[in-house]
Amino acid sequence: MDMDRDGDLDLLGQGGLNKKKNNFIFRNLGGAYFRLLSSPIGSETFFPFAYGYLVTDFDMDGYLDIFLYGDHIELWKGRSNLRFTNVTEQVLPSSYPMKFFSTAAQIDIDNDGDFDVYLTGGQRLKGGGVPGKDLLLENRNGTFVDISLTAQLPRRGGRIGVGVADFDNDGFQDLFLGSAISQPANFNASRMVDIILRNNGDNTFTQYINHGATEANLLDDMTFPAGLQPFDYDRDGRVDVIVSTRLNYNKFDGPGTSGGALFGKLQLFKNIVNNSNNWFTVKVPVNVQGRTTMDALLKLRTPTGLQYRRVGSVGEGRAHSFIDQVHFGIGLNTQVEEVVLETIGGFVQITNNLVGVPVNQIYTLVG
Template sequence: MTFSKVWVRAHAACGLMCALGGTACGQVLMFTEVSVETGVVVEQSTSPGLPMANNVSGGSVGDFNNDGWQDLFVMSGGVEPDRLFINNGDGTFTDRAAAWGIDLVHYGMSATSADFNGDGWMDLSVSSAGLADGNPNGGENLLYRNNGDGTFTDIAQTAGVAMRVQANNSFATAFGDYDDDGDLDMFSTAYTLARQGNRLWRNNGDETFTDVTGPSGLDAIITNDVSGFVPGFVDIDMDGDLDIILIADHGSSRLLKGNGDGTFSDFTASASRLNTANGMGLAIGDVNLDGLLDFYVSSIFWSFLPDSGNLLLVQRPDGTFAETAYASGVNRGGWGWGVLMVDLDHDGLEEIVSTKNAEGTPSHVFKNNGGLDFSDISVPCGFLHYAGGRGLVNFDYDNDADQDIVVFTNNGRVGVWRNDLSGPGTNGLRVELDTSARPTLAPDGFGSVVRLKAGDRRHLQVIDGATNHCSSGEHGAHFGLGSAEIVEWVRVEWRDGTSTTVADVGANQILTVRAPFHPGDFNGDDLLNANDLTSFVAAFLAASPSSDLDGDGLHTLADLVVYIRWYLGL
């Protein structure tokens, strides 16, 4: 099936079956490798003399031409030019990198997509170590501004983020609005001993950035002995302040808690064993459906240390994290790199996917059985990627409701794996956010929390840019719904403390939720007047989920108070 697309302006009134055997729900999860069929044929190749040549291969997902189909940017490694595969909407892609002006031959490290200037077009940040001639003298990072006309312009120099540094010093970037001023700030990582590249950049709102690593309190925390791989902006404890997870090698990962005043504090000790891992990849989700965010980190599994390897950090109610990977069966990821948390079989529980070095066994798909118990189903579900995977992204490239996967191979062919999910109980929902009417919110709702209720389950996802090792994935929130055909409600909690709730949402569609221009614009007509008051009262009297503004599942005086405050702008 193909997703239908619905645009919502404002408020409105069991397991896997495969070769291992079936379940009552009857989902059949099967992957097919379709790189040639889709036209995404890239052989990543990096000059062997380059530093860290064995660590890289990646790209980024984004709808770069705003046609409703996800496109794919791929870094070729330096021997060939980078590629920009524009989705044709028929299951195939065409490389348009030359026409768009980004067919650069360079030693690309990582790529991230985000609308950093808020003009409605997806831009690209590319970490580069310079020309891939085997002995580069330092690279300049790239910031490709999407001009909205089928071209990009590199403005990294004028934006102040080019950062000419050691050849292998710059590694990755992530975007998030840490100061809640409505534009996307940037965090960049570095790996070498000098580590000048572990920096926080504040977006000035005029296509320039300012290095605020010092004023933010991060200088002493992240620039000494932190071999940065993957940064991620997320309000991990959901206290209203954006935090940073910095995944780094040699036991140097950091959990950096936002203090609400533009500064950060080191809370790494609250995440069990995070500072012992050879951290390389990051995935964020709610694996046990308890309404708290968890995260998964790739590392190295040593056969003589049974509990070594990848980490699954499960959040406790007090904001600390228990490490459960060994007990949950997801620690044995080999020499791990890219990781994902995504519901592949639409049973309502997020699977974990992990790439690794070429070790004679395929990359891992860990089936979520519930109760923090997982099973490796890579072989029976057909996900047979044996090469050395690095970057890893999920996206629904064919708009058929399920999530497909791209594995970026080190010195090998990029692998596109189509999810051919079938059978009953495979309903899904994709939620995308539109904040264009309210410029005080970050583009595409970055930092927002999306919750929904379907049947007896409540689900949670965050819009965080999906940064991963060398790569970044689809920006929307994807939910598996099982047999549920109607979602009771979808609630978007915006970064400014307001929310939008949509009731009675049909499954198998792309739902775009638009933040109204003003929190009090209840009927979404871009006006603030008595009609909004009338609409809210009617929804409240009808006990519509759209009027449960505090999200407690009740309709009380507290909701009326919240709405009056929103209406008055208090």
């Protein structure tokens, strides 16, 4: 991520168990050289460690901010010269329904241009697990408000996977919640059904479990959840999803690798939603005018309004990757008007006039 806004990618690394100050920043010096900064972010109060992070720009000031989560949540506001300030008490709600969180994703649930945050409650580690409640924080002009109850979220989980996509192309981003553990969380706990939360467009969601993206062998899966990633693998305009689990090597109850180890799965599920909604996907270059497009703001204008996306990953809570094809569902709109790309800090802005450009296609951004 470009934390100092100089156009190249810096690194945020998270350390291991029982390491104090285990979140480190490496500044990109150019020429494949990085420098470790002396002031890591994050408090020393995470136990046993910060489980993951989310990169966002919650106040839209052009500096990347970082959510850290584990047995609590912290929000660190980015400033100039790679400095960060803990603004948790000023910006986040004062209490949460469950203190353990596994992963997070940013989503503009209401197409208002600022990014809200979904956090999955509970944890599952190799030593067992803790179920918990999910949390949806609505961004209201740079301050987050807990709307979990009114949004009608699942009441229990322990999910390590969450992905954001407009699965039905109606113009509002939905959520795929994967890899939940049953309760009580233990080594013999099997997988709960994955859930799609369909965005109703009014800050509420409808839960679907009969979506077909959880086969019978996944329901009996006793390996450790590892996450998921929505992406349009066949480029048909309907966003698909890949779901994964990983090795459970702690059973030690039989012969074989590590005494009865269970190995995880990778499964790809094709989206077969059939409706009259249209879509428009923008293929974004890796860099423009010498600046990375990672975390750039992409805005698409249609006759019914604007939609906003951040370029990058849409389903990773402990990594930060680059998906260059940014998907928009546009509902019954039959035309698009304009697409605008702004790099971090707004140093480069590219506008493409789309009048006359057909919908239901992958469009390569020009600039």
